[in-house]
């Protein structure tokens with residue numbers, strides 16, 4: 001689909017893991033694409049390895065050459081690290097572009113940066129969240145667009161064509177204006193963090209509590225992947241557990257250091273949730289767990305001082321663990337969707353909540369068989385916490401006791417379960433009509449005359465201590 005002058009329909013900058021895969025996907029769907037990478041050899045290698053797709057790909061070795069290779073009005077995708085690299089790239093590109101040329105940041109930008117870039121009046125800009133890792137980018141990611149409708153419309157055919165499909169329904173949509181697309185992608189990653197952490201916590205119980213070998217743990221996850229927990233993350237956890245280290249023949253898990261990396265999207269979700277007064281404790285706990293995992297020397301010293309914590313734990317069946325994870329999974333998504341609701345309220349966005357659940361059904365990291373029902377639940381009861389919708393309330397009724405048993409047994413036997421336990425506390429707090437914040441209000445009024453609301457509805461009340 002080159003234009004009459006033989007120019008490319010779209011350009012892409014950044015041929016790393018995601019950019020190379022996305023460029024190949026775009027070319028495969030029939031769109032001519034011009035590509036550029038900071039390190040020229042990467043561009044040459046990419047073009048040399050493009051095979052049949054080579055006829056659709058124009059490799060370029062300068063920004064000027066890239067810009068000249070794209071039909072006007074131009075559209076150029078950025079697939080470079082979030083932050084300064086994106087600003088630098090925009091700064092370098094804009095002087096070479098026409099006023100109506102569109103820049104599309106498909107990396108994991110902080111949504112407020114995207115908001116700033118959309119509104120900086122330097123030219124059309126979209127911030128687009130892309131999920132699915134390298135495989136998704138190559139064969140069909142989930143795509144969450146943000147920016148003006150008229151700008152999205154200019155590339156909607158490409159976004160739709162390259163996206164994952166769920167029974168022919170494309171997993172690509174415009175979420176809203178400004179940074180809405182990157183906000184939704186950030187929350188997607190927050191849910192991803194919490195779900196991954198809960199799976200890792202159950203892995204710990206199977207390993208340290210039940211003394212199971214990785215291969216056998218992989219079988220358990222594989223069996224769960226055929227039931228209500230069916231999801232990409234459960235599937236790959238089974239595969240990770242079964243993988244072997246090529247050099248030693250040992251289970252791969254036994255040679256991987258227990259310190260989790262992070263690029264920031266989970267941390268941003270946790271921080272932003274506080275600004276929005278949107279409780280997402282399971283997501284926060286997952287971020288904390290990654291931070292704790294990095295404290296390897298201190299953890300080793302702690303074990304020397306106190307002895308190893310996790311003890312054998314025979315009382316929990318696989319069925320109970322599966323049920324606990326089912327409840328945990330619902331809680332992860334409930335917290336994520338609640339955060340999206342808070343963003344709608346605070347930013348005046350009209351996020352398509354049910355559609356978001358639909359475009360997460362394929363292509364993205366948190367794809368799960370539960371998302372079909374989540375989409376229906378969010379459509380039927382907009383604004384309702386997912387845990388309180390008919391379908392998911394029934395799931396929580398059936399499974400929260402298992403989550404309780406797992407958290408209780410784990411606590412008694414020294415297994416740290418930060419995400420599962422905070423998920424349970426969230427559930428219990430959200431089902432308690434009369435909580436304990438009356439005490440906090442009493443304390444605040446005692447030391448600071450902050451006032452409290454009386455149960456009779458009168459506000460600005462004070463205790464006797466206030467005189």
Ligand SMILES: NC(=O)C1=CN([C@@H]2O[C@H](COP(=O)(O)OP(=O)(O)OC[C@H]3O[C@@H](n4cnc5c(N)ncnc54)[C@H](OP(=O)(O)O)[C@@H]3O)[C@@H](O)[C@H]2O)C=CC1
Pocket residue numbers: 013014015016017018019037038039042079080081082084085088089106107108109130131132133134263
């Ligand atoms: N990996 C994943 O699973 C996913 C990643 N993302 C997001 O996609 C974006 C790209 O990630 P990924 O492909 O994994 O990253 P990689 O590290 O694989 O690739 C980064 C690319 O950006 C280029 N680059 C780096 N710094 C600069 C700079 N200062 N100026 C210009 N170009 C630069 C690199 O060029 P060079 O060859 O010269 O180094 C390379 O082409 C990130 O925002 C990431 O968060 C989103 C979803 C999934």
Ligand SMILES: O=C(CO)[C@H](O)[C@H](O)COP(=O)(O)O
Pocket residue numbers: 108131132133189192261262263264265266365
């Ligand atoms: O966006 C992604 C998946 O959806 C990226 O893989 C991201 O890098 C994952 O986050 P982190 O590196 O912090 O684990």
